[in-house]
Amino acid sequence: LPTKVALWMRASELEQEAKAKRRVLRRALELIPDSERLWKAAVELEEKDAARVLLTRAVEDGCCPLSVDLWLALARLEDYEQARKVLNNARKKVPSEPQIWFTAAKLEEANGNVQNVPKILERAMRQFAEMKLKISDDRDFWQGQAEAAEKAGYNGVSEHLIKVSADVNVLPHERRRVWEAEAESMLERSSVHCARTLYQCLLGHFNTKKKIWMAAAQLEKKHGTTEALDVLLKKATTMCPKAWPLWLMGAREKWLAGDVVGARTILGEAFKINPDNEEIWLAAVKLENDNAETSRARTLLEKARIQAGTERVWMKSVLLERDVGDYDAALNLLKQALEKYPKFDKLWMMLVQLKQLSEKPEEAREAYSEGTVQCPNSVNLWIVASRFERGLQQTTKARSLLEKARLKNPKNAELWLEAIRLECSTDNKKLAVTRLAQALQECAHSGILWSEAILMEPRQQRKAKSVDAIKNCENDPFVICTIARLFHADRKLEKARTWFNRAVTLNPDYGDGWAYWYKLEAQHGTDATRGEVIKRCTDANPRHGEVWQQVAKAPGVKFENTGDKLLAVVKAAVDN
Secondary structure, three states: OOOOHHHHHHHHHHOOOHHHHHHHHHHHHHHOOOOHHHHHHHHHOOOHHHHHHHHHHHOOOOOOOOOHHHHHHHHHHOOHHHHHHHHHHHHHHOOOOHHHHHHHHHHHHHOOOHHHHHHHHHHHHHHHHHOOOHHHHOHHHHHHHHHHHHHOOOHHHHHHHHHHHOOOOOOHHHHHHHHHHHHHHHHHOOOHHHHHHHHHHHHHHOOOOHHHHHHHHHHHHHHOOHHHHHHHHHHHHHHOOOOHHHHHHHHHHHHHOOOHHHHHHHHHHHHHHOOOOHHHHHHHHHHHHHOOOHHHHHHHHHHHHHHOOOHHHHHHHHHHHHHOOOHHHHHHHHHHHHHHOOOOHHHHHHHHHHHHHOOOHHHHHHHHHHHHHHOOOOHHHHHHHHHHHHHOOOHHHHHHHHHHHHHHOOOOHHHHHHHHHHHHHOOOHHHHHHHHHHHHHHOOOOHHHHHHHHHHOOHHHHHHHHHHHHHHOOOOHHHHHHHHHHHHHOOOHHHHHHHHHHHHHHOOOEHHHHHHHHHHHHHHOOHHHHHHHHHHHHHHOOOEOHHHHHHHOOOOOOOOOHHHHHHHHHHHOOOO
16 A cells, blocks of 8 residues: 555644654655655645755656646746746646646746747647647637736736637627627626727727727726826827717816816817817817806807807807806897707797896796797706796796696606696695696606605605505616615615615716715715715716706806716705
């Protein structure tokens, strides 16, 4: 039994002193020199220098020259030059073992020789293919190794592992579909550099595709540096000069960094290539307006009305004059705009608002009357008209307008909600409940109606109504947010946070959800939780929500950033 490894290992374990253990293992190795298990056990007992000597002997012919673990252990104990020699010898002995090649590549990167990494990995792939090894066609294996290398801090190795395996088992016409799907999966697993490399591969083959440039830019915006994003966007606008979202993203990033001149420069270049693009004109106007350069903004809008005279350009022109308080100029522009675009409902809504601000109720009534004839399917215009009459205490007229609106726009939850709230505002609770029942019959899966139904119940009955709401609108952000507010009111803070998070995940554009969540954190959270909500809200940049839009679109109000807007909405949000 002298060649039984298990007996020698047990004999070693029975010894108490390291010296005796060594003696047993050395005797065992004299009899069984090709036992990898015995060599590993012996090496573990030695100091660095003695371990190196032992490992050098272990990988010699006649011992364990095919043991990958022993070769790699020896390489780890050597300095750079000697480790390179060890790994070269290991590759000769075990040419089919990928870990030896990968370790050699990592060694080069760790010692500042990243330029050697692609040579090693390309040679490895070539050799595996020549040897007809399965791993040469195993795409998942190479990508798994790349992600592992990234997590270990070897970005150069991970990058080139992705590059050498990018075309493995991928037909040319399937590259884009496969690579985009893989890049998204890598981002979900937090393998950012691997995803970045795949986008580089994509852009090498599809450098005129706007969608790919946008995805790569979003990656850099979220995970990269400002400089990297700037470089990428410059390349993107060179390759896709007509892709206006890329120009706007570049300008926005400059503006967020406080470089207004840089943002102007980018938009100026965009104008030369896209002279009739509405979005670029409006972005330039917003830049100047946000920086209190009203004259510049007005001049830009004058040019825009000539070169890209869309309804939105006219609307922004009216808004600018309204916000600076020049109602006469705003009304004059509105008159011209409505001659060109009589079917654009927002112009009629603005006309009603301006007449209200000018204290001309009869002219406001004429405006909405004509507007609803021109735009009978504009739900928002009907609601504006109803609220105008409600503001003048003309409840009967307001109710009549909403009934007329529902006839022209059946099964519309927003019109039903306005009708319910009209009755609530006049303390006609019984009729409000009737309207709610009618509304839920017609719009059984409307989240805004079920949210209102929950809030109309007495506090002790809201939980039961919430169950009904979830059954009918399981993943509706309005219902989810309303339930979160109930948890907040009951001081069930962790549940409230979970439901608020669910609401804004379902619809990040729902600004009221962010506001109610922040209200919870303002009362019961920490600086860290409040900061996290503001950060996530800023990243989402919401534009919708009942309270959110009331605050954001209030005449003459400007916010420096989304965070300031969020705080203003929080103040305006009133819990029922």
